[in-house]
Amino acid sequence: MKKLALTLGLAGILYGNLNAQNSRQDSLNNKIDSLKALMSAINSNCVYLENPAEKFLPEYYSEKVYSENLCINTNEKKYYAAKKNEEEGIKDIHKINNEKNAYEEAWIYLPEKEEWYEIGINSDAISVQPFYFRIKNILEENKDISKIVFYHNHPGNEDIDFPSISDIHQSMKYNKILPDYKITNKIIAKQDVIEYSLNSAGKEKFAEKNILTWMYTSSEEREKLYEDLTIKCAKIN
Ligand SMILES: [Zn+2]
Secondary structure (H helix, E strand, O other), X not given: OHHHHHHHHHHXXXXXXXXXXXXXXXXXXHHHHHHHHHHHHHHXXXXXXXXXXXXXXXXXXXXXXEOOOOOOOOOOOEEEEEEOOXXXXXXXXXXXXXXXXXXXXXXXXXXXXXXXXXXXXXXXXXXXXXXXXHHHHHHHHOOOOOEEEEXXXXXXXXXXXXXXXXXXXXXXXXXXXXXXXXXXXXXXXXXXXXXXXXXXXXXXXXXXXXXXXXXXXXXXXXXXXXXXXXXXXXXOO
């Protein structure tokens, strides 16, 4: 009798454990399912995860706010849009560059609509990251356009400030993910608007190495790449 009670008791404990284990497994499965759903949402929404650091993106949704002037925005929950022509937008960015402790920021300008949208996240004094999900949404809302100008500012003190390796990488990425548009890339430096693009030899050269290798490449290698960079420089009045 004692033995039976013991066996039953043991079975009860085992059954209980099994139940607990099952529900743990269930909750794990649920988590895996929601992760899978999230990954497919991310993929279908054109957010690229080539760089593991980009997994730590802010929430996908941000609210569009119309603004009189272009400005630096570090609140990733919203983004600014402004209706003004290219020249006026350049003047705004030039003004930002001359402010004390200015941050970098990135914008997309739609020349056919004369509209600016702020697309930068993780802004600081020396870098800014374009948010692809936002770019995709903006283009989704403006299906009738064919030209895009990507702008970002270099608030540093240099007179002429060349595009960084990551700027070149970004321009290559835009061409890859937005093949249907005529894309121009421009930097607003302290005194100049710098339009840049790699010629076809440069594009081939750049594609030979991955971005991390390029980041840490020697200055000689970098100089060689810059020979294939077409730069158009215009003074800001
Ligand atoms: Zn830059």
